[in-house]
Amino acid sequence: MKKIVKFGGSSLANAEQFQKVGEIIRSDESRRYVVPSAPGKRFDGDTKVTDLLYKCYNTAVEGEDFIPILQEIKGRYYEIIRGLNLDLSLEDEFAQIEADFKAQAGTDYAASRGEFLNGKVMAAYLGYEFVDAADVIRFDKNGNLDAEKTDRLLSKKLAKCERAVIPGFYGAGEDGKVKTFSRGGSDVTGSLVAKAIKADLYENWTDVSGFLVTDPRIVKNPEVIESITYRELRELSYMGATVLHEDAIFPVRKEGIPINIKNTNRPEDKGTFIVESTCKKPKFTITGIAGKKGFCSINIEKSMMNSEVGFGRKVLQVFEDQGISFEHVPSGIDTMTVYVHQDEFEEKEQQVIAGIHRAVQPDFVEMESDLALIAVVGRGMKSTRGTAGRIFSALAHANVNVKMIDQGSSELNIIIGVENRDFETAVKAIYDIFVITQI
Amino acid sequence: MKKIVKFGGSSLANAEQFQKVGEIIRSDESRRYVVPSAPGKRFDGDTKVTDLLYKCYNTAVEGEDFIPILQEIKGRYYEIIRGLNLDLSLEDEFAQIEADFKAQAGTDYAASRGEFLNGKVMAAYLGYEFVDAADVIRFDKNGNLDAEKTDRLLSKKLAKCERAVIPGFYGAGEDGKVKTFSRGGSDVTGSLVAKAIKADLYENWTDVSGFLVTDPRIVKNPEVIESITYRELRELSYMGATVLHEDAIFPVRKEGIPINIKNTNRPEDKGTFIVESTCKKPKFTITGIAGKKGFCSINIEKSMMNSEVGFGRKVLQVFEDQGISFEHVPSGIDTMTVYVHQDEFEEKEQQVIAGIHRAVQPDFVEMESDLALIAVVGRGMKSTRGTAGRIFSALAHANVNVKMIDQGSSELNIIIGVENRDFETAVKAIYDIFVITQI
Numbered sequence A, B: 001m002k003k004i005v006k007f008g009g010s011s012l013a014n015a016e017q018f019q020k021v022g023e024i025i026r027s028d029e030s031r032r033y034v035v036p037s038a039p040g041k042r043f044d045g046d047t048k049v050t051d052l053l054y055k056c057y058n059t060a061v062e063g064e065d066f067i068p069i070l071q072e073i074k075g076r077y078y079e080i081i082r083g084l085n086l087d088l089s090l091e092d093e094f095a096q097i098e099a100d101f102k103a104q105a106g107t108d109y110a111a112s113r114g115e116f117l118n119g120k121v122m123a124a125y126l127g128y129e130f131v132d133a134a135d136v137i138r139f140d141k142n143g144n145l146d147a148e149k150t151d152r153l154l155s156k157k158l159a160k161c162e163r164a165v166i167p168g169f170y171g172a173g174e175d176g177k178v179k180t181f182s183r184g185g186s187d188v189t190g191s192l193v194a195k196a197i198k199a200d201l202y203e204n205w206t207d208v209s210g211f212l213v214t215d216p217r218i219v220k221n222p223e224v225i226e227s228i229t230y231r232e233l234r235e236l237s238y239m240g241a242t243v244l245h246e247d248a249i250f251p252v253r254k255e256g257i258p259i260n261i262k263n264t265n266r267p268e269d270k271g272t273f274i275v276e277s278t279c280k281k282p283k284f285t286i287t288g289i290a291g292k293k294g295f296c297s298i299n300i301e302k303s304m305m306n307s308e309v310g311f312g313r314k315v316l317q318v319f320e321d322q323g324i325s326f327e328h329v330p331s332g333i334d335t336m337t338v339y340v341h342q343d344e345f346e347e348k349e350q351q352v353i354a355g356i357h358r359a360v361q362p363d364f365v366e367m368e369s370d371l372a373l374i375a376v377v378g379r380g381m382k383s384t385r386g387t388a389g390r391i392f393s394a395l396a397h398a399n400v401n402v403k404m405i406d407q408g409s410s411e412l413n414i415i416i417g418v419e420n421r422d423f424e425t426a427v428k429a430i431y432d433i434f435v436i437t438q439i
Helices: A015-026 A049-061 A067-083 A091-102 A107-126 A147-159 A186-196 A230-238 A246-255 A311-321 A342-346 A349-360 A387-397 A420-436 B015-026 B049-061 B067-083 B091-102 B107-126 B147-159 B186-196 B230-238 B246-255 B311-321 B342-346 B349-360 B387-397 B420-436
Strands: A003-007 A031-036 A170-173 A178-180 A201-206 A227-229 A259-263 A272-275 A288-301 A326-328 A335-341 A364-377 A404-407 A413-419 B003-007 B031-036 B170-172 B178-180 B201-206 B227-229 B259-263 B272-275 B288-301 B326-328 B335-341 B364-377 B404-407 B413-419
Touching: A003 A015, A003 A186, A015 A031, A015 A067, A015 A107, A031 A107, A031 A186, A049 A067, A049 A091, A049 A107, A067 A091, A067 A107, A091 A107, A107 A170, A107 A178, A147 A186, A186 A201, A186 A246, A227 A230, A230 A246, A230 A272, A230 A288, A230 A364, A246 A259, A288 A342, A288 A349, A288 A420, A311 A335, A311 A349, A311 B311, A335 A342, A342 A349, A342 A364, A349 A364, A364 A420, A387 A404, A387 A413, A387 A420, A387 B387, A413 A420, B003 B015, B003 B186, B015 B031, B015 B067, B015 B107, B031 B107, B031 B186, B049 B067, B049 B091, B049 B107, B067 B091, B067 B107, B091 B107, B107 B170, B107 B178, B147 B186, B186 B201, B186 B246, B227 B230, B230 B246, B230 B272, B230 B288, B230 B364, B246 B259, B288 B342, B288 B349, B288 B420, B311 B335, B311 B349, B335 B342, B342 B349, B342 B364, B349 B364, B364 B420, B387 B413, B387 B420, B413 B420
Parallel strands: A003 A031, A003 A201, A201 A259, A227 A272, B003 B031, B003 B201, B201 B259, B227 B272
Antiparallel strands: A170 A178, A259 A272, A288 A335, A288 A364, A326 A335, A364 A413, A404 A413, A404 B404, B170 B178, B259 B272, B288 B335, B288 B364, B326 B335, B364 B413, B404 B413
């Protein structure tokens, strides 16, 4: 049994959190590979180490005195080291960082030091081997992850390590120059390591007890999802739900390795299992509700359009020519509507409208902005009749005007368009009907 | 006040029906322009005159003796003439037809004689001028209606006729050769005449008291729609509801002329008004329900497709390249579904699937056949919250599995996909909830 455990910044913010992490790792000896983030906030209003590093490096680039900020960062690590009673010196590492900052080694390099140093501390604390991510995570010339090479390097290296700490968030190009993932990228590192070692489980430890049914900023204390498929997760993530970095799913999904989202502060909670597929019935008919504001719709009407071969293709071509991706294309008879991101669309609005007129000579084009899209996602919906009825009855009761409905053959989700101002009301209403009242 | 009145074949099947028509026309002197169809069935199992004409002409073309069939047709007209006590001879006309059939004057010519002769009878019966449609309805070289020329010819001719009968269903090309519309084309003639004379109303007399909320073969004695917009009608017609020829809408719609569907056998019934727009609240939230069987869906899944500019366009291009028009493209996240006509799709299935693979490298393509689409149409839906909820609750109660939902920004219709076998159940359930129980 091999588990890879990744800890987020809040799980590693100070010595107390490190101790919790230590207990967690030592309580299960299959937790053999550890991916730490950089230390996060210790309290509200605190600054994450990564943000301090950005600030420090920018100061260096501007030719000003960055040493005080570097001292502050060093202080953070030594606070942890002392709190853990470790016999560990980071003087060489900080001397190197100081020299590299002076030599302007790059923003990515600067940002990556938070994980690098935390990895050193973690390795010393656990007695695990330290593996520098720069040696095993490889980016190609275009700055994209070289998944194949990374997998080769990681497998080769970790085959020789019984237990190791691999700092998250970064890797290096062929030239050895450090390069980071986008923020939250330690999730991706964890996933790459899991794939390389063919882990049985990828535990992703954070400060919530799993993935929530909906956004806690909209619904107070929403229920935790017990199990969710990669597919469902991807759909909820796409629509704005966030816990895991989007790119973290693909490597483990390919190998069928489940991810378990766990809470460092409540390790007894089961958390959420993210799996390829499961027979397990979901607790509620729906798995989750997510959504985003800021869409607009372009409604195109033309008599007989349904019989016109190529009509839809021509319309979408106009959007493509302007580099605009569409979200949904609900259609009636003689009418089709294209949903796009408002910010992408606004500056090209007139070109698109003109293009549509040229391409298909519509009878009528109408636009509506400030729309939100809500995705109600759930593998349980397929086998439960009446899901759509419950959703739309709930929305009607909540006085929400439904602007768009889209449900394809996957029957895994229903997409609903509402006005921005109805967004929170709609999400609450759907949550209520499926989770609270369960009528 | 100028009204144009068009009578269908069942309204003119025999002398008794002619008398009803005569009473209707004489009871309102604004009914100045009359478009008759050919005599329809007098009783169950009877043959329409148009069908006799096709049979007769085919016999002539095959070089066999067609005179007995022509005699039968002549008998039909003389039965009407005698029943109306008219002093009218059609001997010259029948002699001409016999000669033309021998000379193989064409199927269109043959079919058109039913209306031509009925026009002669109607003109004599009413004392109206007879205007041969071949002189005023013009087709272009490609066999399409030349709308402009027709409008010019009709206006010019009818400006000089206080009252006239113009037979339906046919016109002629530039060469004078008779050409017909597709079946039911007398509706189109009526519409063209209405436009040309700038009629105040186009009365379309038939054997039902208007347009029904749904198909009487599915729901027994469905309610009559009091008023319906052109738009709604077009949508219901497209989805399989039939009363009026599809092409009959455009000419009058352009001029804002309302159409009134009336019942020759119950002239006191108000019938259905088809209008450009109306403030009149519809009697029920929905205006009508129509649907068609025989669709199939192609469900395409690919991770990250939503972020791929051009994905949807490329998929639709594949269908276009195979000459297949799509009906709807509901989409989720990482999934899009294309609904097409099964008969159009089946023979090209493999080319389309291969094309999709080549064009977008999907993760997964799945097809489902034997699906039906149902359109729930109504201008009242926009202002009534909860319509969707009622529909889907009703379908859930009826144990109908909803395969697809599509509602665009027009909010004028919701398209629902179900399995063929659930089609009738679904239509009944929707009718029940909105019309019968009105819960």
